Amino acid sequence: MPFSPSPYELDINDQIVALDAQLSYSLPAQLSALDLGSYDRIVLTGMGSSDYTALPIERDLLARGYPVWRIDAGRLLDFPQLITSSTLLWVTSQSGMSGEVVSLLAQLTGQRQPKTLIGVTNDEESTLARAADILVALKSGSEATVSSKSYINTLVVQYRIALALLGEDEAPLLAALRTFxxxxxxxxxxxxxxxxxxxxxxxxxxxxxxxxxxxxxxxxxxxxxxxxxxxxxxxxxxxxxxxxxxxxxxxxxxxxxxxxxxxxxxxxxxxxxxxxxxxxxxxxxxxxxxxxxxxxxxxxxxxxxxxxxxxxxxxxxxxxxxxxxxxxxxxxxxxxxxxxxxx
Missing domain, CATH: 3.40.50.10490 (Glucose-6-phosphate isomerase like protein; domain 1)
Structure with missing residues (x-):
């Protein structure tokens, strides 16, 4: 007996449409203007799959000699001293409303206010979006349950941001994704x-x-x-x-x-x-x-x-x-x- 597709399966089938929306999106120009050498550290944070998408970026930046910490937002709440006034804080939350992320953002005052906050989220009206100095949108559309299209778009965005921060051309990557x-x-x-x-x-x-x-x-x-x-x-x-x-x-x-x-x-x-x-x-x-x-x-x-x-x-x-x-x-x-x- 055939099954009717669940909302999750419909989201899986919609992943190419979501990817196309991301590939048509232009990153904020401010990213390319940032000087990574002007920060004492780069902190990558998020929860669950939003955190894991930063793992390849952490590896790449570390290989290039940058001081990078990838730490999930729950643990970062226990180590707020990791964020300084000279930190580039790169926060990823597909909803922009995860409890740990919202609590972390509320603590970013005084000496815990980072020099620059990059916010990566699908909800451009979320708490993270409003707090970000530079907002990067996922453009993955609505998602019913378990992360599928939002995860792939987050992966793509993380690579795109990294290229922009490093002053490298993203055109070859975008061409490869379109061919894909x-x-x-x-x-x-x-x-x-x-x-x-x-x-x-x-x-x-x-x-x-x-x-x-x-x-x-x-x-x-x-x-x-x-x-x-x-x-x-x-x-x-x-x-x-x-x-x-x-x-x-x-x-x-x-x-x-x-x-x-x-x-x-x-x-x-x-x-x-x-x-x-x-x-x-x-x-x-x-x-x-x-x-x-x-x-x-x-x-x-x-x-x-x-x-x-x-x-x-x-x-x-x-x-x-x-x-x-x-x-x-x-x-x-x-x-x-x-x-x-x-x-």
């Missing part, structure tokens, strides 16, 4: 490979899921685990690089589905994939090439950002297939809400 529209549509429509994996995973009871990402792909691992919990109510955990070996490895073996994410060149995930396959774990690679002959859900395009978008699209298929297998409406909240305002 057709492969992206194919990825959104093609759920068959993921459905087969989910069917196999449920043959022996409900699966355990581990998502391990290395480098920029850590953003996909962390966000993927988050939306799996939200959209299909399974216990999925995200790990960065070698974290999985420090304890969680003992939970692997038959019944675990491990999703490994990277550019295919890293030896750490190559060895991990080999060890996991040897102990009976089902291993799947999300990326350009498989680790240790595991099953591959291929990414599209050469740019790092396109790989990250491809990865999250595959994981969205997992959220829908697993929810259906468990008799749930994909993306439907049972206890929480779209905007988390409670601290």
């Amino acid at each position: 529209r057709e492969p992206m549509a194919h990825l959104i429509a093609n759920q068959a490979a993921v459905q087969q994996l989910v069917d196999q995973a449920f043959d022996n009871g409900e699966p355990r899921l581990a998502l391990v990402g290395i480098g920029a792909d850590g953003a996909t691992a962390m966000t993927g685990a988050l939306i799996l919990k939200e959209a299909c109510k399974v216990m999925a955990e995200g790990y960065l690089s070698g974290e999985f070996r420090h304890g969680p490895l003992e939970t692997s073996g038959p019944g675990m589905l491990a999703l490994l994410m990277g550019d295919g060149s890293d030896g750490t995930l190559q060895v991990l994939a080999k060890d996991l396959r040897a102990n009976g774990t089902t291993v799947v690679t999300l990326g350009p090439q498989a680790y240790a002959d595991s099953q591959l859900l291929a990414s599209e395009g050469q740019h790092e950002l396109l790989r990250l978008i491809s990865g999250i699209l595959h994981i969205q298929h997992f959220t829908v297939s697993i929810a259906r297998a468990r008799g749930l409406v994909p993306g439907q909240f049972l206890y929480g809400k779209k905007i988390t305002v409670t601290l």
